[in-house]
Amino acid sequence: MDFRFKDYLSMPLQLLRINRSMKAAPYRNKEDFEKELLVRLREMCIYAYEHVPFYKEWFHDADFSPYQMQSFEYFERLPVLDKDVVRNNYDRLISDEAEKLGAVECETSGSTGTPMQFLLDNNVNTASLALFNRTWNMCKDWNITKPQATISGYAEGEWKYNRFSKILYLSSFHLNEETVLNFYNLILKYKVKFIRGYPSSLYRFAQLLNERNLHLQFDVMFSGAETLLPFQREFIEEFFKGKVIDHYTHWERTASICECMEGRLHAQNDYGFHEILDANNRSVKEGVGRLVCTGLYNRAMPLIRYDTRDLAEWETEISCPCGSNFPIVKKIWGRIEDIVVTPEGVLVGRLDAAFKYNKNIKLAYIYQPNIENIIVNIYPFDDFSLKTEKPLLEQELRKRVGSTIKIQYKIVNKEDIPFTPAGKVRFVVSDVDKKYQNTEFEL
Known part of the structure; x- marks a missing residue:
């Protein structure tokens, strides 16, 4: 998940209030925080029942009354909401107050090639800015107002600088031996204080700088949108002489799991309520399960017990030296895909975004x-026609992989798609340059 400042500044007083709340939340007494969390979950469920047609029927079928919810165990009566249910019930999941709430339509890039549309309102947009502000203020030397660079899926050109937000956008799709010197000079020109991006992009950027004997130093680097692999972390931290902070979020804005300065991942339950469930939708205390989240801010289109389709595992350790009382996540599995290597030597990840316009x-x-x-x-x-839809798909792919690699299109059956046991699609399968591909585990 990324952010755009223009989406967040329509509610300055709300931003101040949420900022204040988020700053204190991790360090509150655990019992008091959980009582407040239960209240917020109940309030979201009551709102959904009263304003969203889908949930009135959904709750009734589950024999669930939001007014009677007095425990997390009662909340677990609700079934899990998956992406297909959201796609198939889009209109019925919209609040009757969506327009008043300032709702805007968004969509996931669709890691399976099938985007999912949803609404976000002013409140969750403002909360998202406060969330990033908290993340980027974990050390006194960094804050959201300082110049930053992001190396991620910017596909409109090699780079862009936003003077208002002080963000330098560097395109991971154009990162190669020829562009790395320009990227390096732009970072110096705009006096960038910290950098963030896809782990694969940060890793490749460090490699290319190292090969050119160019040196940059950042106290902190923020990674997200892909799984950060151990070899990537080690090289990025060694080269830039700083710490990588891994932050798991998604566009639907129900989840936020962020690494602290002590290296532990915390489920930030003041932003969204995080559960880890087994195949029977029962809570998992130990071992790997499905990460299911409930957003606590977005009322335009509430997502309650929403299946992220990623896997996670709770840490049995109950406290962290950082002082946060948020639950500790041992590990997150998911968002792992191979990387396309172009003839120019560019490593391109997150190609799913090229498919978002082909419905x-x-x-x-x-x-x-x-x-x-x-x-x-x-x-x-x-209704798909390759002749009709190929030009748009080709255009979006070429923005990312360049003009020299040959692209062949093939129509396949569902059984030809490489599903993992977790129900994910391994979006890119590559036989090229295996040292760049993930081999740590197979989901």
């Missing part, structure tokens, strides 16, 4: 047999 694709994955070629495998809806 007639159910599922898709990319296979790279060698450095000169990629094969785009498409499982389409009935």
